[in-house]
Every structure is written in structure tokens, then in C-alpha cells.
Amino acid sequence: MRTTSFKSRAFALVSTTALLATLVVVAPANAAATGPTCDGKTPVQTCTGTTSDGAAYKMVIPATFNGTAMIWSHGFGGNTTIPGVFAVDSTAQLGPNFDGETGGNAAVVKYITDKGVAIMGSGFSTQGWNLDEAVKANAELVGIFKAKFTTTTKVVAWGYSMGGGITQAFAEQHPELLSAAAVINPVDAWNAQAKYFVDLLWLMKTWFDPSIKLSGYAPGAAGDMQMLGDVVKYTAVLKALQAGIATGAWPTTSSKSALALQAGGIPSRSALLMIGRLTGISTQSTSFDGIAGPPGAAATAWPLAYAPALATLENISELLGRALLGARDMEAKMGGVWIDNQTTDYSKQLSDEDRTVYNAGLSGNSAITAMLSTLNPLNPDAPRIKGEAAAMAKNASTHYQSTGKIKVPTVMMIGQHDPVEPAGIVQRISDLYEADFAAAKTAARKAGKDVPARNLQVLWSVTPKTWSKFNADGTPVTLVKTPGTTHTNFTASQYKLVIDTALSAAENGYLPWNGAHLSKVYKAKGLDIDRGTSYPWMKYYTK
């Protein structure tokens, strides 16, 4: 983890640039598959082509190819073209990228090919929420690869973020194509992920700047500009919230209802924390652990009253751009307003546990009641989003909703406090699997058969015990990439462990659980196989 001065990076938590950093421009779709065209080089040859939907793909095949291939699915990319602002990146990806990289980290790719394992990956024909298109492209790509390299015996799917969800969906829909899967900080099923995005965006708009448009954008470039306008407004809100953390001041753009809350003595940090609790954003972030406080009288009060709000703000800053781009992209794809929160009861989204644990940060029960009352559907100052029937129907029928069922040996890896893909996504899959596994064991025992092997291994990327730091004057220090926090924050060693685990599962038909493997997990650092910890599921689910 790196440290910088909180003061010198006063706006490091929040910047328009950061919110827009995920924007890329999608490549136009082609009409027919091409390739693969291979360069025939040794020791590793590269093949390229496009799938039938125009997605560019790439394959690297070592001369020592042992019959096993991995297929990578990349993460979320904005699907909005803004000429002169963002560069197109629809190129094929072969593995995870670290900061500033594209195409897949070369060392990780080499690690795989050195084992005699081939890799393939697509750029996908469309970006944004592209799960259905990506699964089809992946299935086609596996077929292309096998047709070209006929000694192929095993295929392992892997991917992160959006690609993690694609990998999970791919394994659910095409287990016959795969021997194992490695699912890294996956998106949840669309309904759950969409609710996460929309709740955050709507709550921020409703309290802090009702002039934000959020839905009903104009088609095409005009809508892109409207969305950019929203980005600017959200950024201003986040900056105002950051400035008001200590004083409790609300953004001047806040709604009348919100300003009434301010007049009632409720600080904006409590509203910020409330938004985090209603959406399910972690209260621990790269800079704020909710444990350490500045030395002195505030040592206890600071982690209770300020840290959860600051962590929420830091996490929202990382999430909000993706959420807005995802929502806008889906509106374009669905041809209208697909969001509808007219019947959402936000008061029910505050868990009993959160009401207790964050009570001080939320300024007590009376403040909680007051804040939730402003979100009442009958409050004209908090207008709900009314969806357009055709777009809503299309949204409801178009997307594959991932079931979370494990059908091939699967290793998962996720950060405890990933703000974009909360740990609860994997928690749900794990919980569902544990129930299935317990039933399968019982059934096997009843039938006098061998107990089945456990087909899911979750590697939790964990934080240090405490990590918040403070300057001599008591101000917090901004930290970067604290393990277990931020989105897709993994090391090369951790990726290599995931690769080894998945390849071992593909080779043997079951996941490794022996001492040697556990030793590898330990040596990869920062990972924990722990079925004891529990993270809340996404708010979409009622559990």
C-alpha cells in the first residue's frame, strides 16, 4: 500500500478524471468470423481473428502445448463513444492488466504459456454490460480454438470483474466446454448488479443534487453529453461531501428535504453513510479501516462517527463512474428508461445490524427515521424513476441472470472490501454452493456412495489488521491499494495461485485442498480460505 498526504491529495478521493477513466469506445461489429491467422512463431505462436459477431480475438499457443487452454474474459469497459476524449480499446485481452496495461500482463501470460498451456481471449463485440454477447463469443472461440488445435483436451475459463461474471455465466451455461473455472471478483447477476448501481445513483441525486438527470438521456451523442454533465455534477457532490465531512455541511445543491435534514442537525456524513448502508457499499476502504483513530480523545469516536462515512465516500468515488456508465449504456441498449424504483422501500434496505452497528455514524435512531422518511415514495421532493414499459420489458427478458450454481470445479478470488463488486456477491455463490454440497453429501451417504469432492474454493483477499494512518495533526493519510480493498486489487502472485489452482482442478477433476496447496495460498500472501466469515448478500436478494 502506498501513502500520500491527505492534504496534498485533497481531491484524490474524488475526481472527474477518475470517474471517466473507465470510458472506452466500442468497436463496430463485423458480419462474419475470420481467422484464426497464426504467425507460426516459436516458442509461442500467436493467432488472431474475429468471431462471428465481430469480436477480435487472440490466441497464444506455446510450442510445448499440453492440450490445456485458458480462455480469458476481460472486465467492464464503457460503451460510449466520445470523440476526442477517449481512446478505443476493444482489442483482445489475454489476462489481467495492472495499471496502464492492456492486452493482458505479459508476465502472467508467460507464466501460463511456460507451463505448456495456451491462452485465448476476446475483446468482445460490445462493451458495457456484455455478459450475453461475451458468453456466446467465448463458446464460439473455444470451438474455433479446438478446431485449430485438435489436441486440445481441457479448457479453463477465467476472468475478472465483468469478466468474472462472464466466466461464471459461461460455466453455468456451457459446463460441457470447461474443465474448470477461475472467477475473480465477479459482477453479480444483472438484476442484483443493476440495483446496486441504480440505488447509489438515485440516492445521491435525490439528496444531494436533484438536477442530475440519471435517466431519460437523449439518444446518441447528445445523450453522451448529458451523461457527461451528470458526471460533472456527481463529482461536485462528492467533493462537497468530502469538504463537509468534519462540519456536517450538505452540498449546496441538495434537495429541500435534504436541507431540512441539515437544519435538523443531521450531518451530511450521516446521509452519506446511510446511502452506503442502503446500497451495501463497504464501510472499509483503501484509506479507512474503521478501527484506527487519531491518537487522543477522538481515538474511539473517530472510527465510529467519521471513518465509516469517509470509507463510503472513498468507495463511492471508485464505483460511481462505472455505475453511471453502466446505467447509461443499458438505457441505450434497451432503447429507453429501463430503471423503475417506484415501489422500492428503501427503509427496508437498512438492516437491523447496520442500524445498530453504525448508529453513532448515522446520528442515532431519530436521525435514521428522519432520513428514511424523506425517501418515502410519497415525498414529492424525492421523485422516483418511472420506467418505460417497452424498455423495462426488454430489460426483464434480455439478460441471462446468473444462478450462481457451480457446475465445474471453480476457484474464486475477491477482495473483502471491493467497492464495485462487493464480497457479498461471492458470499451468495458460496452459501448456495454450501447448501447444495451438504445435500449432495447427505444423498451420497444415504446411497452408500463416496462423498463428492468440494467444487468451490474461495480465496478471500484480506486486509491487514489495521491500516488507517494519521498525520501528526490528526488528519488521515490517504492510502492507495491497500490489500483487500479497491476494485481488482490483486498481485501477480495471487493471479498465479488462481491459475495454478484452476489448472490443477482441470488436470485432476477436483480442486486442490492438500497441505501443499494451502502452503501455496499462504505464500501468495494476503489470501485466506475461510468459510467462517460472512459478508452480506447484495440488497437485491432477500435472505
Added chain:
Amino acid sequence: MIRTTRRKFLVASAVMAATALSLSVMPAQAISPRSEVGVTSTAIKLGITLPMKGSASFGYNQLPGAMKAYFDYVNANGGVNGRKISLVVKDDGYLPKQAIQNTQDLIAKDKVMAVIGALGTANNKAVASAVNLGRRGIPSLFINTGFSGFNDRKAFPTSSTILPSYIMEAKMIGKYVKDTFPGKKVCLLYQDDDFGDDALVGFDKAHGNLDFAVKVAYPSLSQGVAGVPDSWITKFKAGGCEVQIVFGVASATLYTILAAVKAQYAPKWILGSVGADIGSINPATVPYIIGATSMSFLPSVVDPKDEYVTQFKEINTKYNVGAKFNSWALIGMNTAFIAVQALKAAGKNPTRKSLLAAIDASGSKFPNAALVPLNYSQTSNVGLNGYWFGTFNKTGDLVPNDTFSYTVYTTDSGTGPVDKSSYSRPAMPAKGLPN
């Protein structure tokens, strides 16, 4: 290849047959005692997480020392079925995130059999959920809170509380105030969270039925903000309050009393059990609470004739060297005393499961210093169920009267009446060692 001679085979067969015969007449537990986490043939390891440092630690940080002292005393007298008890203590600063971390460590690294005496509603709610105590079958016993929600056996199947519920406490305060100060203007300061919610239930029409001239809710932590306690006192004075109930944590009581002194506000103080003992935080405040009413379920720590107090005081002197024997020491030692009985009741080879079952089955019969019974059963996670009322004397100790005779009240968390208790406390086992 392994070769076995016929003679060796016969001998082996005979041994196996004899073993099988002997096993068939032995209880299963004795044949193959399951190795339980935190339990060896010579030791039992327990853990606790609570604030040991920081602003929330006052008083509570004395609990582990007293608990350890009692365990050491038991260990010096043979332990529990030959096993010596150890207590791993972790400081959570009263922060939920740290309590979660600590509990994870107690379970995974220290490998304790059970957590006992952990402090706080928020911390224990967070822990029960994040650490999954229920699903994993890990006991968290005798939690130091009166939050009634922990009696939800479905949500907290392996947790139990030791204090009477805050609902019970409010009901009893209601009766006491109505009986003692009829016609007086009564006012309430309460914490605006689960703690206060329970109090409001206990005071409402269906329960304690106590009306207030002025009610002020304070958000947790606001008591430390300059000027805020003064604003409470302004409201109470304006309301003409004659009896002032404070249902808050110790720091809220402290700042309230100090603000009242400054404003020359001198009502009859009724201090809830949680936050009454401000003399231990700031001895300078003792003069301000002399004559204030509060309540306890344990005998007065200065009771010269109580056999439990006498025994625990002796143990404290020998095994908690240098530590004052005060109400915190008494609470800590009594908790350890109950824990030892639970471990004994859990069988010769105790497991987490048998420990929980033992408390359900016989926890209500465990002798202890409290003047009201424990209520553990298959349907109740709640410990004690009553209080006696007393006043703070010149040394800041709560006493019932000059003769140390107690009038103890008991009730439930529902709408049952508040009655004088007829409970007859079991005698202290010989030498303070449970049978």
C-alpha cells in the same frame, strides 16, 4: 508386501475381539473423546474481547483481571475436571470492526472453545453476523449487554447475555419511580439506539407505564460534544423536572451530571445500571452522585455479610494482586464463576455443543452471587431478571441501606408485572468452588 504369521494374526484377532467387547460396554464419549477446539486433556481455552484502552474502557477493563483471578483460583484447586482454564483477552476499543477481527483471531488463531463476557450490543451484533457464530456453533456466552434482541434464538442460537434486559430495567425503574415519587414530574435522558429503544419499550403504556414531562434522546457520541449536555439540562430545567432518569452510558451520565452542577440543576437522580458508576471514571464526581439512586443485581460490593462478596474479595486479594475489589471485580468474578459451572455441566469431555446444551438444561440453576436467578433455558438466552434499588454513599458505592437488606424486584421483558422477588439465592459452594 507385509507378511503376518498365523500366530501373530491370532493374537491380533484376540486383542481386537477383546477391545471390541470392552468398547461395547463403555459410553461412547469415553471411547473416543472428540477433540474439541480449545479443549485438551489438561486445558480449556476461553476468550474475551472488550475495550481495554480508550474512552470506553473505564471499568470494563477491570473485568478480565477479575475473571482470570477466579480461573487461577479454580486452577490452583484442580481446575475443571483436571483441566486448567485460560482466558485470552483482546482489546477492541469498543469498535465493532475490531471486535470482529478479535473474535476471528480468538477462533482461528487462539483457537478458543468459547467467547465469554464480550461487551456491547453493537459489537456483538456485528460479530454474530460477520463471524457467523451461530452457523459455526461457536458459543459467545454471558455477553455484557441487556439488549433484549439477543433473546432471538433463531438469530443468535449460540449467544447468551448475562444482564437483565433493558426492558426489564426500565419496567422496574417505572414501578420504583411511581411508588417512590408519586405526582412528581419525571424526565428521561436516553441513548438514541437499541439501548434506548429497549428503555422506551420498558417505560411505555403496556410495560412500565411511566409518563415523562420531558424526554431527550441523545445520539451515541454526542455526549462528548461541547455544549450538547448543557442543552439537555436547559430542556430539563425548563420542563420543571423533579425526578431525572438517565438511561445512558457512563460518559453520558458523567457529562450530564457535570452540566447539571454547572447549571445548578438538582433533581432526584435515577441512574440506569449501565452508566451509573461514574465515580470509577472520575472520582471527583463522587460527591455529585451521593444520594443518587441506581440499581444492581449483585450484592453491594461493600456488603460485609454477603458470603459471595467475602469469598470473591479473598480471591481477588490473592489472585488479582493490587487490583481494587469493586463492582467491576465482582461482576468479572461472578461471570467466571458461572462459566466454570457451565463447563462442569458440559461433561467430562466438554464440547461447544455440550457446553451450550448444559447452559440450556441447567444454567438457570447455577448458583452465583446475583440476588436474582439466571433464566437460561431452551427458549431463553437471557441471564438475570431483576434488580434491587439503592443509593450511592459517600465513597461512591451503591448500597441498599445501612443494614444491607435488599428488596429485590423481578420481571420479564414482556408485559408481565414487576414483583418483589421471592428468589432464595443458593449458598456459596464450599471455598467458592462449584461442585
